[in-house]
Amino acid sequence: MIxxxxxxQLQPGQKRRKLALTFGELERDIAGIPEPGMEYNFTRxxxxxxxxxxxxxxxxxxxxxxxxxxxxxxxxxxxxFDERRVCNFAxxxxxALIGTFPAEWDLVIAPHSSDKLTVExxxxxxxxxxxAEDLRSPFNIGSVFxxxxxxxxxxVYISPNCTDPAQTKAVRSSMGCIDTLGYTRCxxxxxxxxxxxxxxxxxxxxxxxxxxxxxxxxxxxxxxxGVSPEALKRATYGRVTIPMTGLKASLNVGVAFGIxxxxxxxxxxxx
Numbered sequence: 001m002i003x004x005x006x007x008x009q010l011q012p013g014q015k016r017r018k019l020a021l022t023f024g025e026l027e028r029d030i031a032g033i034p035e036p037g038m039e040y041n042f043t044r045x046x047x048x049x050x051x052x053x054x055x056x057x058x059x060x061x062x063x064x065x066x067x068x069x070x071x072x073x074x075x076x077x078x079x080x081f082d083e084r085r086v087c088n089f090a091x092x093x094x095x096a097l098i099g100t101f102p103a104e105w106d107l108v109i110a111p112h113s114s115d116k117l118t119v120e121x122x123x124x125x126x127x128x129x130x131x132a133e134d135l136r137s138p139f140n141i142g143s144v145f146x147x148x149x150x151x152x153x154x155x156v157y158i159s160p161n162c163t164d165p166a167q168t169k170a171v172r173s174s175m176g177c178i179d180t181l182g183y184t185r186c187x188x189x190x191x192x193x194x195x196x197x198x199x200x201x202x203x204x205x206x207x208x209x210x211x212x213x214x215x216x217x218x219x220x221x222x223x224x225x226g227v228s229p230e231a232l233k234r235a236t237y238g239r240v241t242i243p244m245t246g247l248k249a250s251l252n253v254g255v256a257f258g259i260x261x262x263x264x265x266x267x268x269x270x271x
Contacts, residue, residue, distance in 0.1 A: 023091035127215025134222040142173030143254035149177040151261035196237035204239025212267040
């Protein structure tokens with residue numbers, strides 16, 4: 001960790017960038033997932049003292065909005081000092097000053113468990129599966145895994161052209177669920193033959209009227225093109241649609257999948 005006194009010697013732009021990186025390193029250390037060689041090792045003060053010291057440097061930034069400064073000061077002085085929340089708030093405040101969207105930075109998220117869970121140790125609905133066709137965004141594929149695990153999918157299938165779930169941003173947005181679930185990369189023709197297959201796509205049966213199967217595979221399509229014509233042909237069980245009223249009538253694929261899984265989950269529970 002850089003000596004706080006040295007930060008004062010940097011130019012404003014360089015100082016903000018260095019502070020943002022420092023808070024990211026602190027967040028990782030607090031979460032127990034520091035990058036190798038980036039563990040907190042500043043011997044002159046405790047990590048909490050260090051965090052408060054660098055936060056006070058942020059408070060001296062003349063471009064820091066007044067309301068942001070007030071909230072950061074409140075977090076620093078809170079009776080129960082939430083070290084990680086303070087670091088996260090300060091880092092995002094700096095990113096806003098720098099003009100960098102937080103999504104462009106790796107998420108600082110600790111997995112819920114270091115153990116790799118297996119399907120046998122999970123609660124899930126037998127035969128409930130999802131096929132992700134040509135998803136390109138690692139954040140979206142990670143979100144699909146996270147929702148699939150939370151909502152009781154047994155298996156995840158991905159198409160040959162789907163983004164790699166091992167990509168760093170996918171792993172972090174999945175919150176460890178890629179390891180928990182695992183996946184099978186296959187073509188549409190390689191999906192199991194003895195299970196209903198349906199698609200989530202516009203122009204189908206409204207989700208409130210759709211009769212969800214007890215076992216089945218739902219196909220979700222790419223961010224830009226939706227499901228392919230081949231997927232529509234493969235989906236012999238039908239097409240389910242989420243009714244929308246907005247002008248754009250468009251949902252992020254991860255959000256749409258979450259809505260579908262909630263409805264499927266309700267149907268399986270008999271609610």
